[in-house]
Structures are given as C-alpha cells and as structure tokens.
Amino acid sequence: MRTFIGRMRWPDYLILAVLVFFFGYIWYTIEGTLNYKWRWELIPGYIIGYNADREAYFANILLQGLAATIRISIYASLLALVFGTALGIGRCSKNLTIRMLARTYLELLRNIPPVVVVFIFFFFLSQQLIDALDLARWSRGIARQEDIWLWEFFFGDMRRFPSIISGVIVLALFESAFVGEIVRAGIQSIPKGQWEAARSIGMNRFQELWYIVLPQAMKKVIPPLANQFISLIKDSSIISLISVQELTYKTVEMVASSRMIFEAWITTAGFYFVICFGLSQLFSRLERRREGQG
Amino acid sequence: MNRHPIIEVRNLDKFYGTFQALKDISITVHQGERVVICGPSGSGKSTLIRCFNALETHSSGSLTVDGVDVFEGSKEIRRLRQEVGMVFQQFNLFPHLNVLENLMIGPIKVRKISRAQAERTARKYLDRVHIPEQAEKYPAQLSGGQQQRVAIARSLCMETRIMLFDEPTSALDPEMINEVLDVMVELADTGMTMVVVTHEMGFARKVADTMVFMEDGRIVEVAPPDMFFTAPASERCRMFLSQILEH
Ligand SMILES: Nc1ncnc2c1ncn2[C@@H]1O[C@H](COP(=O)(O)OP(=O)(O)O)[C@@H](O)[C@H]1O
Ligand SMILES: [Mg+2]
Numbered sequence: 048m049r050t051f052i053g054r055m056r057w058p059d060y061l062i063l064a065v066l067v068f069f070f071g072y073i074w075y076t077i078e079g080t081l082n083y084k085w086r087w088e089l090i091p092g093y094i095i096g097y098n099a100d101r102e103a104y105f106a107n108i109l110l111q112g113l114a115a116t117i118r119i120s121i122y123a124s125l126l127a128l129v130f131g132t133a134l135g136i137g138r139c140s141k142n143l144t145i146r147m148l149a150r151t152y153l154e155l156l157r158n159i160p161p162v163v164v165v166f167i168f169f170f171f172l173s174q175q176l177i178d179a180l181d182l183a184r185w186s187r188g189i190a191r192q193e194d195i196w197l198w199e200f201f202f203g204d205m206r207r208f209p210s211i212i213s214g215v216i217v218l219a220l221f222e223s224a225f226v227g228e229i230v231r232a233g234i235q236s237i238p239k240g241q242w243e244a245a246r247s248i249g250m251n252r253f254q255e256l257w258y259i260v261l262p263q264a265m266k267k268v269i270p271p272l273a274n275q276f277i278s279l280i281k282d283s284s285i286i287s288l289i290s291v292q293e294l295t296y297k298t299v300e301m302v303a304s305s306r307m308i309f310e311a312w313i314t315t316a317g318f319y320f321v322i323c324f325g326l327s328q329l330f331s332r333l334e335r336r337r338e339g340q341g
Numbered sequence: 342m343n344r345h346p347i348i349e350v351r352n353l354d355k356f357y358g359t360f361q362a363l364k365d366i367s368i369t370v371h372q373g374e375r376v377v378i379c380g381p382s383g384s385g386k387s388t389l390i391r392c393f394n395a396l397e398t399h400s401s402g403s404l405t406v407d408g409v410d411v412f413e414g415s416k417e418i419r420r421l422r423q424e425v426g427m428v429f430q431q432f433n434l435f436p437h438l439n440v441l442e443n444l445m446i447g448p449i450k451v452r453k454i455s456r457a458q459a460e461r462t463a464r465k466y467l468d469r470v471h472i473p474e475q476a477e478k479y480p481a482q483l484s485g486g487q488q489q490r491v492a493i494a495r496s497l498c499m500e501t502r503i504m505l506f507d508e509p510t511s512a513l514d515p516e517m518i519n520e521v522l523d524v525m526v527e528l529a530d531t532g533m534t535m536v537v538v539t540h541e542m543g544f545a546r547k548v549a550d551t552m553v554f555m556e557d558g559r560i561v562e563v564a565p566p567d568m569f570f571t572a573p574a575s576e577r578c579r580m581f582l583s584q585i586l587e588h
Contacts, residue, residue, distance in 0.1 A: 243396055244433035244492075248447035248499055249423035258450055262437050 083309065090310050093301060109311075112297030113318055115203050119214050119293055120280045126219035127279065128272070131226025132265075136256065138231040149227065156224035161285055168220050169289040173213035182209045207292055214283075214291030222279050229271045233264035273330040277323050284319075294318060347372045347503060347534055348393060353402035355388055355558075362388045363399070364558040370503075370551075375535045377545040377566075380555035381581060386538040389555070390505045393536065394425040407502060423451060426496025430508040432488045434480040440467070440491050441476045444498045452499065459498070466494040470524050486517030490524055497528075504528065506537040540585050546570065554578045 077083045096107035106114065137149030156164060177183065186208035189198055195205060202208050237260045245255040287296035298315040302308050348370035355363035362385045370376050378386050391397040393406055398413040407424050409417045435443050444463035448454040454462075467473045470490035472483075480488055489509055496504060506525070510518040522544045529535060529548040539545065545552060545566060552569035554562040554577075562569070562578045573579045 238431075238433075240429060240431050240433040241435065244427075244429065244435070246396065247394055247422055247425075247427035248495065249419050249451040250447070251419060254450055258446060259435055263435075266437065 077309070085310065086307055087310055089305070089307065090314055093305070093311070094314075108297050108301050109294070109314065109318075111203065112292065112294035112315075115211065115292055115297075116280070116283055116294040117322075118201070118203065119211060119218065119286070119291065120276075120283050122215045123218035123222065123283070124276050124279050126215060127222040127226050130219060130223035132230050132261075134223055134227030135230025135234060136261075138227060139234045141252065153224050153227060156221065161221065161282070162288060164221055165217055165285055165288055168217040169213060172220070173216040176216065177209045177213055182212060204292075210289075210291050213289065214286040214293065217289065218279065218283055218286055221285075222275065222282065225275055225278070226272065229268050229275060230264065232271075233268035234260060236267060237263050270330070270334050273334075274327070277326050277330075280323055280326075281319060345372045346370070347374075347407055348536070349403075349405040350392075351403045353392065353399045353404055355385075355392065355397065356400045362558055363392070366402070366560055368553065368560060368563065370534065370536060372502075372534055373532050374550045375529050375548050376537070376551045376553060377549040378536065378538045378553045378555060379540055379542075379545070379581070379585075380553075380561075384555040385558040386555055387507050390427075390507055390536055390538055393503075393505055394422050394427050396427070423447075423499050424502045426493075426499060426501035426504045428489070428492050428496060428504065428506045428509045430511050432480070432485070432492045432512070434488055434492055434495070436480050439477055439479050440472075440483070443480070443491060444495050447495065447499050462498050462500075463494070466497045467491075469497065469527070470494045471520075484517060485513045486520045489513065489517075489521045493521075493524055493528070501533075503534045503536070506535065506539065508538050508540075510539065510541060542570070542582075542586060554581065556581075 090109075093107050094109045096105050097103075098105055134149050134152065137145045138153070140146050140149070159167075186205050189195060189208070190205035198205055202211055234256075241259055241263065242255050245259040250258070283293060284295035287293060287299065290296065292300075294315055298311050302311045305311070346369050348368075350366050350368045353363055353366040354361065366389060368376075378390070380386055388397055392399050392404060392411075395411050395415075395418045399411075404411040406421055409415070409421045411418065411421065435446070438446060441460065441463055444466065445456070445459040448459040448462060449456060464473065464476065467476055470493055472487055472490055475483060475487060475491070480491070483491065493504075493509075509525070510521050513521065518541070522541060525535070525537070525544065526548055535548075537544075537549075549566045552562075552564055552566050553560055554569075554573070554575070556577055561575050562573060564573070569578075570582065573582060
C-alpha cells in the first residue's frame with residue numbers, strides 16, 4: 048500500500064479527484080434531491096432471516112436467490128459442456144450436413160440478442176419439454192412428501208423445480224455455442240500428425256477423436272472453459288426474464304416489496320462480483336500452478 | 342526369399358488440386374523385401390509411402406497392398422492399416438498417454454485384445470527396441486531417439502506385416518540417429534517387409550534389397566544397392582548421390 052501511494056504522481060491525483068467529485072455528486076443527488084433514506088441495517092436480514100416464532104435462522108430472499116444462481120450455474124455449465132463438446136465436434140466433422148448444422152446454431156446465437164434467444168428457447172424448447180415430461184406434476188408430488196432435504200439441497204424449493212430446470216436448459220443451450228467454439232479451437236489446435244498416427248494403427252474416425260484428439264484438446268481448453276464458466280454465472284441473471292427465481296429475480300422482487308433500491312442492487316452486485324472475481328483469481332492461480340508443473 | 346508380391350503399384354498418379362505429386366508410378370515390393378527410397382525434397386517420397394497405408398488417396402492407377410485393393414472409400418482400408426505400420430518423421434506419439442499406453446491403445450481399442458495380453462505384447466516390443474525401463478514415462482520425458490523407438494514399437498504392437506518409415510531419423514540429433522537405425526536393422530533381420538524413405542546411405546547399404554530414386558514425382562531408378570551405389574544409370578541419380586555422400 049505504501050509503495051502504491053509512493054508511486055502516485057500528479058495525474059493520478061487528478062484522476063482520483065475527478066472520480067471523488069463524480070461519485071460525490073451522485074451521492075449528493077441521491078441524498079439531497081431524491082431524499083433517499085439508506086437502510087443498510089436491514090440488508091443482513093434479507094440474507095439470513097430470523098424466525099421469532101420458531102426461534103431459528105433461515106435463508107432469506109437474497110441467500111435463496113444466491114443459492115439458486117449457484118445451483119443453476121453448476122448444472123447449466125455441466126450441460127453446456129456436453130452440448131458444447133458435441134457442437135465443437137460437429138464443427139470439425141467431415142460430414143458437411145453436420146458441419147453446417149453446428150455452424151448454423153452458432154451463427155444464430157451469435158447474431159440474435161441474448162434476451163430474444165432466451166425467450167425463444169424458453170417458449171419453444173424448455174416449456175415443451177417440461178410439459179411433455181409432466182415435470183410440474185411430478186415435482187409437486189415430491190414437494191408434498193416429508194423429508195425431502197436431499198432434493199432441496201440440489202434443487203431448492205421443489206415447487207419451483209420445473210422453473211429451475213427450464214432455466215438450466217435455456218442457459219446451457221445459450222452457453223453451449225461458446226463452449227462449442229472453444230472446443231472446436233482446441234480440436235483444431237491438435238497437430239494433424241496425431242490424427243494420422245491414430246489412423247495408421249487402424250483407428251476409425253470416432254476412435255481417433257475419442258481416444259487421441261479429444262483428451263488432448265480438452266486439456267488444452269480448460270483455461271478458456273473456466274473463463275466461460277465465469278461468464279455463465281454472470282449470464283445467468285438473464286434467465287430472471289423467464290421468472291427463474293435466481294439472484295437477480297429475487298432482487299427485483301425484494302426491491303419491489305422493500306423499496307431498498309440502492310442497497311439491494313449494490314448487495315447483489317457484490318455477490319456476483321465476489322463469486323466471479325474469486326473464481327477468476329482461483330482459476331488463474333491453478334493455471335499458474337499447472338504451468339509450473341508442465 | 343519368398344518372392345510373393347505384397348505391395349503392387351501400377352501406373353499410379355496423385356494430384357493435389359492441379360499439382361501432380363506422383364506421376365505414373367509402378368513398383369512392386371515383395372514379402373520380406375527391404376526397399377529404401379531416396380530423392381530430393383519435394384520429389385514425392387512421402388506422398389508415395391503415405392498412399393501405401395491410404396493416408397493419401399491416389400487419383401488414378403491401381404494399388405494393392407497385402408491383397409487388399411486400395412481405393413477411396415474401401416471398407417478394407419482400416420483392416421489394412423492394422424497390417425501396415427507407419428513411422429513418422431515427427432514420431433507422433435500420443436503425448437497424453439505414457440509409453441505403455443501408447444503401445445497398448447491400438448491393440449486394445451482396434452484389435453480388441455485384452456489388457457493383459459496387450460501389456461505383454463507391449464513389454465515384449467519395448468524390450469525389442471531396448472527401452473523396457475521407460476514404460477511408465479510420458480513421451481515428453483524421452484529423448485528424440487527414445488521417442489522414435491517407442492513409435493516403432495507402437496507399430497510393431499499391432500503385429501504388422503509391413504513397416505513404412507518416412508524419414509525416421511531426419512528430426513533427430515546426430516548422436517541419436519544410430520540407436521534408431523540399429524533398431525531398424527534388427528527389425529530387418531527378423532524378415533519384416535520394410536519400405537524406408539531415408540537419406541542414411543550407410544543404413545541403406547546394410548539392409549536394402551532394392552534402392553529407389555525418385556525425382557519430380559517419378560521413379561527414376563530402381564536397382565539393387567551394389568549397382569545403385571557404384572553405377573547408377575541416370576545422371577540425376579549420380580548427382581544426387583554425390584551430393585549426399587559427400588559428408
Ligand atoms: N497436402 C498437400 N497439398 C498440396 N501439395 C502437397 C501436399 N503434400 C505434398 N504436396 C506437394 O507434393 C510434392 C511432394 O511432396 P512430398 O511427398 O512430401 O515430398 P518428399 O517427401 O519427397 O519431400 C511437394 O511438391 C509438395 O509440395
Ligand atoms: Mg517427405
């Protein structure tokens with residue numbers, strides 16, 4: 048810290064002064080003009096609530112949302128990894144039709160706004176799937192049972208199960224396009240000699256890919272996939288649009304009922320930041336260690 | 342020697358787009374025969390031996406290898422590749438597998454042999470190439486010469502009947518060339534059919550039954566080594582030999 052202050056020159060002070068002025072002005076506007084009343088002291092209660100009747104703490108609205116975001120992000124990234132790998136393989140296929148289909152999927156997702164994509168996936172795919180499987184009735188059945196803590200650990204409130212599932216599917220379909228591009232780049236980075244050596248010992252195209260090329264490619268693309276996972280966590284807020292009760296949705300809800308606009312959004316931003324920044328630090332540390340070994 | 346033909350090439354042409362890499366190639370390799378192919382860079386040596394295990398598909402002419410008529414889309418090609426081993430200039434070992442796994446993956450996944458059997462075979466051939474102690478290492482931990490010997494063993498593990506070598510020592514440091522050539526000489530002594538692209542003329546003199554000189558996509562000269570080295574028929578071949586034998 049001392050070295051940082053020691054390295055400051057007059058342009059640094061100028062920039063800082065401008066920033067202080069800018070945020071001070073915003074602060075002043077909120078305080079003075081809007082006459083906003085800060086109630087930060089209430090925020091912890093929205094994270095962990097206390098039930099006076101039962102004399103027990105419980106996960107309140109923000110923590111519920113956070114837990115849902117974490118669950119959804121994990122499931123969606125696993126699913127996106129599967130879809131995306133298939134897509135990446137498809138992009139490298141020798142079969143023209145498969146290659147074109149994979150390409151079309153990618154280009155559609157690249158050139159349609161995410162919000163529109165999410166609605167389309169929701170109404171056209173995941174809703175149909177959930178109706179077809181009659182998931183709503185099934186999960187209501189589970190929700191009525193006793194002792195469902197394992198289900199709740201993995202999926203939260205079971206009455207919301209279909210909504211979580213459609214959120215996971217929508218998010219996974221959305222992210223799989225990017226995972227697919229990462230996997231494709233990984234596959235294409237493997238030298239041609241690897242395919243040829245595999246072919247020379249009599250492997251078929253699938254075996255060449257599965258036993259020789261894909262394991263090497265996947266190992267290479269772990270860092271970009273890790274970054275994509277962080278993107279996915281951020282992108283997950285978009286499924287609040289289809290009423291999946293994750294962190295962003297819960298925050299909207301909380302703001303509507305409590306009117307604590309600034310506190311709620313700052314807290315939520317903090318949650319996202321801590322998770323994403325923490326993960327990115329963790330990943331780059333692991334990456335450095337891996338490089339140290341290799 | 343059993344003079345049963347095992348590779349038969351008749352009037353083979355190979356085009357890359359409009360560029361003709363092989364021009365009217367005809368050659369016969371017999372069972373147990375050792376053929377050494379040499380010629381200047383870009384003369385089509387690699388292209389030719391890569392046709393032999395269908396890594397390249399020829400454009401016209403006929404090619405029969407081990408009784409299999411090779412043509413694009415033939416269902417027999419994968420079976421053929423199990424009989425024909427290929428050793429590359431760049432080794433092309435599988436870096437994510439250790440030496441033993443490199444040797445076992447073909448027999449297990451392609452020939453569907455049991456792990457135990459595949460491991461016995463793998464260790465036998467590792468012995469044969471004189472690196473039994475490196476079985477658990479990864480390719481990146483081996484020297485170039487060791488890697489190339491593993492690559493040879495990997496082909497042998499498929500119990501191949503024909504071995505193709507595409508400049509197997511060109512990527513090696515000089516002090517490692519001999520350890521690889523020694524293994525190849527020993528392999529020749531077992532009676533393996535071998536087609537070797539190389540400029541190692543000492544090796545050629547020692548093992549070759551037939552020398553082939555290629556230039557500009559054509560086979561210019563085919564001769565037994567004593568004649569090839571003492572009295573090459575073509576001027577081009579003589580010049581080429583004097584160039585590479587100088588040092
Ligand atoms: N995949 C390819 N596409 C186009 N031209 C090629 C390809 N492979 C080889 N060639 C050309 O074919 C000729 C013969 O190549 P190659 O068989 O590798 O020669 P050599 O092994 O004798 O050095 C060269 O002129 C080379 O540029
Ligand atoms: Mg070559």
